[in-house]
Amino acid sequence: MSTGSKYVLEPDLEGADWQQPRSWRGHWLCCLGQCLPGDWSACCLTSFLPCISFGWSSHRVLHKSLWLEALKYVAVLGVVNCIYFILQVTADFTCAKAAEAGTTHEDSMERASLCHTAFAPYTVVVRLAVFVCAVYWAVCVGGPRRRQLRQELGIPPTDSNGQCCHMAHDNSERCNDDCCLHYWCLPCALCQEARTVLAVQREQQLAAANTPAGYMLLQAPLVTDAAGMSRTAAAAVPVGTGHGAGAAALPV
Secondary structure (H helix, E strand, O other): OOOOOOOOOOOOOOOOOHOOHHHOOOOOOOOOOOOOOHHHHHHHHHHHHHHHHHHHHHHHHOOOHHHHHHHHHHHHHHHHHHHHHHHHHHHHHHHHHHHHHHOOOOHHHHHHHHHHHHHHHHHHHHHOOOOOHHHHHHHHHHHHHHHHHHHHOOOOOOOOOOOOOOOOOOOOOOOOOHHHHHHHHHHHHHHHHHHHHHHHHHHHHHHOOOOOOOOOEEEEEEEEEEOOOOOOOOEEOOOOOOOHHHHOOOOO
């Protein structure tokens, strides 16, 4: 390395921290993560605007259109759930009015029963549509998108913070864990993904700010230690040394 350079930095590219894979930020059941400001932001965004949370994570990591991804969420899940909600409210209101028209208690109960029976076929159809959309989302949209996030961020499929299904003892996946999590607990999955992207983005900005002039940042991996705390391990090398070909830069 030239001694005329203002900064002389020799990163340990073979160190344990460099080789350690990333992990999801917090367990998927813990929506608030470690209760840090970024964790609160991810939780609030997912709770009130899940479509924006889904689109934002895709935009930051996979470089997709935020609004098109949000529209995909609304088209697959939002519309059918809104129809189901409107149907339930209409049925309850109509049957309550029918019960009020009864002259006796028995008459009111009979009118309400007949009203609910009339709405039953529509309710069954809409519930079936909700189930089909949920399965389609988990298998064709949400699960594959979560797998892409894992691959881009370098998170292994057997990460303990991302499991919701049984994993084989030989570390092979006997069921699609990403699809499973998006089916059984979609808000938890979206919240964990948003938390992780926020944390990696914050670590990326911090590592980039501390990179000396004339050096390029190879990686700023998010690592969760045994105590559950997230830390970063970055490496910087002089531009033109060729080390960048073997390391992937963060996608955020």
